[in-house]
Amino acid sequence: MVIAEITVTPLGTGSPSLSKYVAACAKVLNESGVNHTLTPMGSVIEGTLDEILEVIRKVHSVPFAEGAQRVSTRIVIDERRDKDVTGKDKIASVQSKLAGK
Amino acid sequence: MVIAEITVTPLGTGSPSLSKYVAACAKVLNESGVNHTLTPMGSVIEGTLDEILEVIRKVHSVPFAEGAQRVSTRIVIDERRDKDVTGKDKIASVQSKLAGK
Amino acid sequence: MVIAEITVTPLGTGSPSLSKYVAACAKVLNESGVNHTLTPMGSVIEGTLDEILEVIRKVHSVPFAEGAQRVSTRIVIDERRDKDVTGKDKIASVQSKLAGK
């Protein structure tokens, strides 16, 4: 299991509001079947590396279909092979250590 | 108002678990007074640009105090000057457009 | 043609020096056949989206083969569909505008 964050940003669209494009990307994420959560700065997704790369391939192309001519997609992939950790586990681990401080 | 995402990562610490360092950073964020939320891939913070730069200065140094010798800090700063938008507003705007699809 | 930047970072390896892992990734990039350049903060690569995703799949796994238990891979994909632009073109365009300032 891999945790990744993906942010797809169309450039040069003519308006500082990008939510139309982000919603179109979120729709593709919803249909992809991978576990994902929207944050104010991107989407956190969980799956195998192959599932995540396939999701990147799909969502990166979405703004072009919506009329954008340039797209910048930012991704961070975090993979541990010593144990399986979900995004919820990561937050719970931090909060438990924080409670002890 | 500016929305930013900050991820502070100590390198070469000897264990794949980093939650000890992330908790120490979260403690500094809690004490900073800026509005912030922990995600599985970083912290989303809201404030003025000067407040955010000051937070970066503080949290980037935290893992060194915890014994790390190298720290990689990743930041994305998103600022709109046409209107004030919070992280919650951004998500609500996407979800409202998504509901119409 | 797409321009991307990829940075592969093993976590928890026990030493602040990571050049052994970066060199192993660079070897895989060299063998991949895609156009790429090493910078102090990552590698800039040029190719089709499919070529770039395949390179990400390969280089992300390299530090595990070198003994790392956790890997963080950061990617930015920049694609224009209005015209073909290489990394060299991007820099030349900035420098030409800079010369006029």
Add this chain to the structure above:
Amino acid sequence: MVIAEITVTPLGTGSPSLSKYVAACAKVLNESGVNHTLTPMGSVIEGTLDEILEVIRKVHSVPFAEGAQRVSTRIVIDERRDKDVTGKDKIASVQSKLAGK
């Protein structure tokens, strides 16, 4: 000494070409006195943490002065405290290890 990569991206400007804004940022970097190099995906700068934060503060605001209404600035800060390493040192270290493979 800290090595950082900064990429300043205006959003919603109406044209996929952004070199006008990047050149204005490069001018500010040139005037700042910090050591910096333009790559196809951003600028690599070297200095103290305080110098780098001051540079971020300045360049992030540049596209607004050029008419943009929204700016996304991406930064990665890499600091080692076990030894002083420049960007050139990092590349030389990788290439020396690559030569031995």
